[in-house]
Every structure is written in structure tokens, then in C-alpha cells.
Amino acid sequence: METKEVAYTAAMELAKTLKKIDQSQIDQLVNGIKQAKRIFVSGAGRSLLMLKGLAMRLMHLGYEVYVVGEVITPAFLPDDLLILASASGETTSLINTASKASKIGGKIISLTVFPESSIGKLSAGVIRIPAYTDKLPESEENQKGILTGGSMFEEAVLLLADSLIVELALEQKVPTDRAFEKHANLE
Secondary structure, three states: HHHHHHHHHHHHHHHHHOOOOOOOOOOOOOHHHHHOOOOEEOOOOOHHHHHHHHHHHHHOOOOOOOEOOOOOOOOOOOOOOOOOOEOOOHHHHHHHHHHHHHHHHHHHEEOOOOOHHHHHHHEEEEOOOOOOOOOOOOOOOOOOOOOOHHHHHHHHHHHHHHHHHHHHHHHHOHHHHHHHHHOOOOO
């Protein structure tokens, strides 16, 4: 199969996955972002990369946003929002991060395949991404796609994040060209 055909098939599978996400769960994230004093993101591996993309776009819109673990990241406080991405919801380092944030009193919203996971239970809001996982048997709801590993989850996180930026930008009446005034310029 040619790469172009694989990409097209993956895009169609991604569209089906995104269509199954509960809009009210997305609304919780949008409202959490709008209400937070500051926003922190964390994940592991490719999930973290997807949230770094979200952090960058939020910064472009004028939000104060940080990536957990970076040397310039300040202390998390009760008025802050922590956004986590973990397909399994059982990533040990993220459970620890969520536990600390919960004790501090900030709000946690997680993106995961498993809302009943440890991270899901620590979160005020959960966006269930119904992507394929090898942690469950294949079924009508859990169908293996053309991409490997957790790619469908990660790509759903990325596209969902970019899409909520569109919503926030329209609501704030921030034209795309103005948002890029804050884009990095030293590279």
C-alpha cells in the first residue's frame, strides 16, 4: 500500500474517532481554559508532544501556559488548570503529577481512552478519546486501524487541540495573523 493511501485511510479512521467524542466533555476543557489563571500541560512521549502543540497555540492567543517539567515552569497554584494526555490513564509519572495538582487544589482535565483510569479519577473533567488500544480485545468499539501503536489517540489529541484553538480564537475575535505576532522569531 502506498503512503498516500495509508495517510488517507488513517485520516478517515481519525474522523470516525473524533466524531465519537462527547462535545460536552470538550466544552469542559474549553471552559476550564477560559477560567484558569494559568494553564499547565503534561503527558509522556508523543502525547506530550501533542500537548506542547496546544501550549504553543494557547500562548499565541495570549494565555499564560507552561509545560510541566521545563526549567521555566513556575509552581502550580489553586487557580490553575492542568491538562494531561495519557491513552492508558495509568502513566506513573502523570499519576504523580495529577496527585500533586489535586492536593494543591487546581483543576485537572485529562484526555484518555479510559475515563475510569487512575488519572481519570483524579481529574475534574475527562475527555474520552475512543481510539484503538491494545489494552482491550478487538471489538466493534475497539477496532485496530491502519496506524501503529497509540497513533490514533495521539493524532486525535492533536487535531482536537488545534480545533479548540479555532473556537477560542473566534470567541476572542483574534484573527490568525494577529495571533502569530507572538510566534517565536529567533529561529
